[in-house]
Each structure stands twice: as C-alpha cells, then as structure tokens.
Amino acid sequence: MTLVYFQILSAALFSIGLYGVLVRRSAVLILLCIELMLNAVNINLIAFSAYSEPIVATGQVIAIFVITIAAAEVGLALAIIINLFRNKGSVDIDEVDLMKW
Amino acid sequence: MSASLLVFFVLSIVCVGGALGVVLARNVVHATFLLLLSLMGVAGVFLLLLAEFLALVQVLIYGGAITIVVLFVIMLTKSDDFHSMTDNQQRPIAFIVSLGLFGVLTFAAITGDTGNNVRSSLKFADLGDSLFTKWAIPFEVASLILLVALIGAIVISKQGEEE
Numbered sequence: 001m002t003l004v005y006f007q008i009l010s011a012a013l014f015s016i017g018l019y020g021v022l023v024r025r026s027a028v029l030i031l032l033c034i035e036l037m038l039n040a041v042n043i044n045l046i047a048f049s050a051y052s053e054p055i056v057a058t059g060q061v062i063a064i065f066v067i068t069i070a071a072a073e074v075g076l077a078l079a080i081i082i083n084l085f086r087n088k089g090s091v092d093i094d095e096v097d098l099m100k101w
Numbered sequence: 102m103s104a105s106l107l108v109f110f111v112l113s114i115v116c117v118g119g120a121l122g123v124v125l126a127r128n129v130v131h132a133t134f135l136l137l138l139s140l141m142g143v144a145g146v147f148l149l150l151l152a153e154f155l156a157l158v159q160v161l162i163y164g165g166a167i168t169i170v171v172l173f174v175i176m177l178t179k180s181d182d183f184h185s186m187t188d189n190q191q192r193p194i195a196f197i198v199s200l201g202l203f204g205v206l207t208f209a210a211i212t213g214d215t216g217n218n219v220r221s222s223l224k225f226a227d228l229g230d231s232l233f234t235k236w237a238i239p240f241e242v243a244s245l246i247l248l249v250a251l252i253g254a255i256v257i258s259k260q261g262e263e264e
Contacts, residue, residue: 001103001106005106006146009116011206013117013139015200015202015203015206019199020124022191023191025187025189032133035140036123039140042143042155043147046147046150046155050222057223060228063152064232068243071166072247073250074171075254076254079255085177094189
C-alpha cells in the first residue's frame with residue numbers, strides 16, 4: 001500500500017466537499033462541506049508525514065492546527081448563522097446578497 | 102490483497118459514501134449524521150496511517166463537539182422553508198468543476214514520485230516534544246485564535262439579541 005491510495009481518497013473527499021460548497025443552499029450544509037474539505041487536507045498531511053523517511057512530526061502538528069482552526073471556524077460560523085436566522089428568518093445563502101453588488 | 106489494503110478499502114467506502122450522503126441528502130439532520138460517519142471513517146484512516154493521537158482528537162472534537170453544536174444550530178434555525186433544502190442552479194457546472202479537480206489531483210498523484218513504501222509511526226513523546234519546542238509559538242497563537250473566536254461568537258450572537 002503506497003501513498004497514492006491515500007492521496008486519491010483525499011482528492012475524492014476534497015472534490016465532493018467542493019461540489020457541496022458550490023451546490024448547496026443551506027448555510028449549515030455549506031459549513032459541513034467545508035469540514036469535509038478540511039478533513040481531506042488532514043488525510044494528505046498525515047499521509048505525507050507517515051511516509052516520510054526519517055519520520056518528522058511536522059505533518060501531524062500542522063494537522064492539529066488545522067483541527068483547531070476548524071473548531072474556531074465552526075463556532076464563529078454558527079454564531080453568524082444564528083444571527084442571520086434572527087434577521088432574515090431563513091438560512092438560505094441565495095437570499096443573503098446584500099454585499100454582492 | 103493484504104489485510105491493511107482491505108481495511109483501507111472498507112474505510113474509503115465509509116468515507117466517500119458518507120461524504121456523498123452529506124452532499125446529496127435532502128434532510129439537514131441526516132446530512133449531519135452522515136458527516137459524522139464520514140469523519141469517523143477519516144479517524145480510521147488516521148489509525149491506518151499510525152497516527153493514534155490524531156485519530157483520538159478526530160473522534161473527540163468532531164464526534165463530541167462539532168456535530169453536537171451543528172445539531173443544536175439546526176434545531177435553533179429550524180424553518181419550514183423547504184426552498185433552502187434544495188440545490189441551486191449551478192449543479193452541472195459544479196459537477197464538471199469538482200470532477201475536473203478530482204481528475205487533476207488523481208493524475209498528479211499517480212504520475213508523481215511515489216516515494217518509499219513503508220509507513221512509520223511517530224511516538225507520542227516526539228509529537229509532544231515537537232509541539233512544545235519547535236512549534237511553541239504557533240501553538241500559543243492557535244490558542245489565542247480559539248479565544249478570539251470564542252469571544253467573537255459570543256459578541257455576534259449577543260448583537261442580534263439587542264435589535
């Protein structure tokens with residue numbers, strides 16, 4: 001089993017997440033798809049770390065940072081979604097176009 | 102077929118199937134639970150890559166914290182607005198873009214240098230040592246970012262209440 005398997009799995013998860021971000025209407029679902037993309041990145045980081053010849057901790061440490069930032073991002077984004085729901089009465093992203101043009 | 106390859110294929114099916122469920126499910130709650138399934142599959146992949154600590158963190162943070170918080174927000178913003186459950190009109194072009202990205206990434210992975218064939222595990226002590234010596238400043242900055250995000254979340258949800 002080589003590195004290529006993990007890279008292809010990661011590419012598949014990232015592409016599915018990208019499709020969801022582009023297609024979904026609900027803000028919560030877009031957030032879930034961003035989590036999928038972050039996890040695809042984490043698989044790649046840890047795979048490269050595990051297959052490096054004298055093993056280095058860098059990949060795993062950066063994966064820990066990615067998980068930290070993901071947790072912070074989820075907290076903030078959900079606060080914004082709750083505020084959006086209070087003001088607009090829905091979490092439909094297509095209706096939030098105040099700052100579009 | 103070796104045992105680890107078999108485990109990898111089962112985990113891949115769980116991961117990709119859960120991810121497809123998140124993208125295609127009509128119900129938001131179903132999508133959240135399918136995301137949890139997919140993320141637990143990713144934790145299994147971490148175990149296969151001999152990263153036990155990351156697998157533990159994945160189960161704790163995603164299974165224990167993020168999914169629960171997302172479910173809370175879904176309950177708080179539950180509207181009868183069926184419109185927001187459907188997809189928008191970008192579906193064909195989004196499909197082409199994501200399939201193209203997958204093709205490019207797979208091509209790059211296959212044609213690239215595959216490197217060595219041996220996975221090696223990183224000791225807990227080495228990971229902690231690296232995290233608190235070489236990466237000490239980024240670690241502190243990450244904790245500061247978490248604090249700022251926490252305060253920001255409180256302020257943003259308070260603002261809506263006053264209006």
